[in-house]
Amino acid sequence: MDDQILKPGDRDYVGALASGLEVLQVFDAEHPRMTLSEVAARTEMDRAKARRFLLTLHALGFIKRNGRQFELTPRVLQLGYAYQASNQYRAVIQQYLEDITAELGESSSLAVLDGDDVVYVVRSSARHRLMAITLSVGTRLPAAYTSMGRVLLAQLPEPELDAFLARVKLEAFTAFSIHSADALKKDIIKVRKQGYSIVDQELDSGLRSVAVPVFAGNGELLGAINISTNAARVDMDTLLGVYLPRLQQAAEAVRRTTH
Amino acid sequence: MDDQILKPGDRDYVGALASGLEVLQVFDAEHPRMTLSEVAARTEMDRAKARRFLLTLHALGFIKRNGRQFELTPRVLQLGYAYQASNQYRAVIQQYLEDITAELGESSSLAVLDGDDVVYVVRSSARHRLMAITLSVGTRLPAAYTSMGRVLLAQLPEPELDAFLARVKLEAFTAFSIHSADALKKDIIKVRKQGYSIVDQELDSGLRSVAVPVFAGNGELLGAINISTNAARVDMDTLLGVYLPRLQQAAEAVRRTTH
DNA sequence: AAACTTATGTTCGCATATCGAACTTATTGA
DNA sequence: TCAATAAGTTCGATATGCGAACATAAGTTT
Incomplete structure (x- = not known):
């Protein structure tokens, strides 16, 4: 099992984590800030689902909100920090x-x-x-x-x-x-x-x-x-x-x- | 509702995403690579739960595995990249x-x-x-x-x-x-x-x-x-x-x- | 070699977390 | 003012994720 990689659908695969990270990664140089509907469109998720992830990332401090626009915060640098620090x-x-x-x-x-x-x-x-x-x-x-x-x-x-x-x-x-x-x-x-x-x-x-x-x-x-x-x-x-x-x-x- | 921040337990809060990101952040300069049991201990999660997150992050390419040791991959830099690029x-x-x-x-x-x-x-x-x-x-x-x-x-x-x-x-x-x-x-x-x-x-x-x-x-x-x-x-x-x-x-x- | 300790893999019943359809409300632009 | 677009919210359904428990593997000690 050592070299076996989980696939979506496997019972141990956590779909909500995968989807949440997809939301985080949809922000890029061309789309530094987006509305809920844009995020849903670009991730091809149901709008309510995308909303839950955006609001959860907001609660965790990785995303901030200005009116209808969502954007990343510097806290996302924390996610890569350990790699650089290692x-x-x-x-x-x-x-x-x-x-x-x-x-x-x-x-x-x-x-x-x-x-x-x-x-x-x-x-x-x-x-x-x-x-x-x-x-x-x-x-x-x-x-x-x-x-x-x-x-x-x-x-x-x-x-x-x-x-x-x-x-x-x-x-x-x-x-x-x-x-x-x-x-x-x-x-x-x-x-x-x-x-x-x-x-x-x-x-x-x-x-x-x-x-x-x-x-x-x-x-x-x-x-x-x-x-x-x-x-x-x-x-x-x-x-x-x-x-x-x-x-x-x-x-x-x-x-x-x-x- | 604009300035209202979700809390764990709120129906729209996605706990699996929050937990998964916690696993990602448990790696740091002092702990660049860890076993499953160490990750579970440091995150205070049930071992099976920590395992599911580690394997999912591995499937997504953010973590690699060497025998019993897990460590971050450079792909985690992707998560912060949009912030820097923005x-x-x-x-x-x-x-x-x-x-x-x-x-x-x-x-x-x-x-x-x-x-x-x-x-x-x-x-x-x-x-x-x-x-x-x-x-x-x-x-x-x-x-x-x-x-x-x-x-x-x-x-x-x-x-x-x-x-x-x-x-x-x-x-x-x-x-x-x-x-x-x-x-x-x-x-x-x-x-x-x-x-x-x-x-x-x-x-x-x-x-x-x-x-x-x-x-x-x-x-x-x-x-x-x-x-x-x-x-x-x-x-x-x-x-x-x-x-x-x-x-x-x-x-x-x-x-x-x-x- | 055997026993013990530690670690990991796996299963599966089940509770609930998450999904998404549908409806409501708000905002924007003509 | 009205239509279009966007977002907020609810909630029944069910798939997802949880964790206890058991099995197996690996490492250490005697």
Whole structure:
């Protein structure tokens, strides 16, 4: 039973919890505040049901109400806080990433794999860059199209990588986007060999990034770190000749500092 | 009914959601991973009940399981993400706070009021400082004992401030901790007049900080920003003569940049 | 190896928590 | 003023979730 995952309908599955969390997650950057009817529509719940969850979340302090509009409160940060607090290496890594940003003027991040996405868990944003501003801790991006994603996929045991490749839905974000599981697998094998990944304008026009894995001194994989830049500003020689060594240096510094 | 808050036992209150969120929040820095029995003990739930919530959260991807141990996944960051994403000013403020850290070598933060606490929502940590490392986005501290808290309390309408003073439980964290609601109210009135707050070693030995409110160009209160330092390193003259003007400058820059 | 302790898995009767249809009331816009 | 939209509320029904009790597994001690 250990690896068995509950499904909705299983007697031990708590549907009210699942539905309540769905209500919490319906708020996003495009819908920071909504009426009861909007929440019901977006969650496809009966209005009375959605109302009960909104009022319960309000009672618990996770949602506030302004007239007919509901919105999240900072208390929701509490739900993710323990995840961030559970790894004391985060603060150390933050310092190294900020060094990179200070030195190269580019954004640098740490991400971990979660399902088919990477999740940003540490972020040092370069200033005055539009792309930099829109990414923050908690942001998820498809692993298949990011350099950090490919680095983390490269660390998976073969069966898990194959399972990922079997289920991943590939999408043409740009003309350069990888479009077959075969091609993706070939690239990941290459990443395994060379120890880094470069992804160039596959997710968004102009977005170019390089990533390496980062380990603690005890061998534990902490995630992938990257430097992301704009193709118009940084050519491939600079990415390989300057940015990659700097990133590898930061990964090595993390490894030596942690145990 | 607008301002009426549901209570447990009310027919519209969804107890299973409340309990499920309690399970999620039982994980913290000291208990990043726990067995089923530990979760049941810490939440004071029947073991079978705790088990159903853990397995449901596992099915939803918020918790992972290693043998008998359960721990949070990065997906929990998703729950707080919408809150962070809902205010585009956060990225702008981050830049200004990082300028302060770069220039003064001190940590600087933005916090908002949530219940009787302040919650850190933006953070620029000075490097190699123990205190800096332990505070992060999502951290909550008692509003009464922090400079940002007092600045935010000073912004409350009188009835809300009085309600806060009536219910707040004061605690002697240090010998310098304020210990009466009267003294706290006097200080907050002073903060209203002078437009900033200094709190000196009331929460922790050596911890000294100055805070000011920060508004968007349209008058919306965004929170309070602070600079926190160590009393051994920065005297009161420097705090008032150098740090405060710098903070006010950052608040003014935020006001001019946002609308 | 056996006994004991601790932990977890599972079942299922049952009480009640939650669901949603339907009706009422409030708000908004033309 | 009226129609449309939105929200509040009730309550019968029943599916959900609870927890006691028993079974099984794992770890520790003797």
